[in-house]
Amino acid sequence: MAIIIGIDALDPEYAQAFNCKNLMQAHFGKTDISGFSEPRTVVLWSSFLAGKNLEKEILALGDREMWNxxxxxxxxxxxxxPKRIVVDVPGFAYSKEQHLLERSQLKKFFSKEISVEEFDRPILEYHRGIKQRFLQDLEKDFDLLFYYFNAADVIGHVSFGNKAKMRLIYNDLDELAGRAAAKQHKMLILSDHGMKAVGNFGDHASGYGFWSTSFEAGLHRPKITSLRSFIEKEML
Ligand SMILES: [Zn+2]
Known part of the structure; x- marks a missing residue:
């Protein structure tokens, strides 16, 4: 039994600053995404799943179609x-409805139609729902449980410079990772790219993501596209 927790835009610097031991697990480091022209969420998760750089192919679809x-x-x-539970992973099983809601929330926030609290509310509500499902699914029998969480990214876009708020988000993800770790399955935690503060806001950081494993993996600084063969070798 294996678990992958995908966390969008989990930044290693904050994970360390906020002492997120469960997110960092026994072994952790940065991934290498320097082969990508920009750190785009759907491109990175898809390339991770396929084990090859799909940037060209996905960008050719255009901005709107990319998420499909x-x-x-x-x-x-x-x-x-064969026995897998895969929830919300971009490039495979993403909730389009939620993504559209997030885009419209971002638009409203940056055009000052809604406050930061109004922005956060539906994002956190969705996060809590997915987390609850994850905790229930943890109890099931599976070969692979792969869940994706995007609150660190979406909330980060409007609040990454607000450390107190980001600490709460990271602590919540850390608690979730701790509950999963207690099952003692082989576990990989992965983020597609980092995040950098732009004033109070946040932007995707280029060049690196984050990985951690519950077991010795000898990963050092792997390309995100090399993790497919790693998973097939070490986590089956
Ligand atoms: Zn992302």
Whole structure:
């Protein structure tokens, strides 16, 4: 049994600053995403799943269509795990409805139609729902449990410079990782890219993401596209 927790825009600097031991697990480091022209969420998660750089292919779809991109299990490492639960992962099983809501929330916030509290509310509500499902699914029998959480990214876009708030988000994710770690399955925690503060706001950081494993993996600074073969070798 294996677990992958995908956390969008989890930044290693904050994970360390906020002492998130469960997110950092026994082994951790940065991934290498320097092969990508920009740190785009759907491109990175899709490329992780497929084990190859899909940037060109996905960008050719255009900005709007990009989020509809969806891989078949046979194109990914998921096919190796017959009994799998995969929830919300961009490029495979993303909730389009929620994504559209987030885009419209961002637009409203940056045009000053809504306050930061009004921005956060539906994002946190969605996060709590997914977390609850994750905790229930942890109790099930599976080959692979792969959940994706995006609150650190979405909340980060409007509040990454607000350390007190980001600490709460990271602590919540850390608690969730701790509950998963207690199951003692092989676990990989992965983020697609880092985040950097721009005043109170936040922007995707280039060049690196974050990984951690519950087991010795010898990963050092892996390319995100090399993790597919790693998972097929070490986590099956
Ligand atoms: Zn992202």
């Amino acid at each position: 991109f969806s891989l078949k299990p046979e194109q990914t490492f998921l096919a190796k795990f």
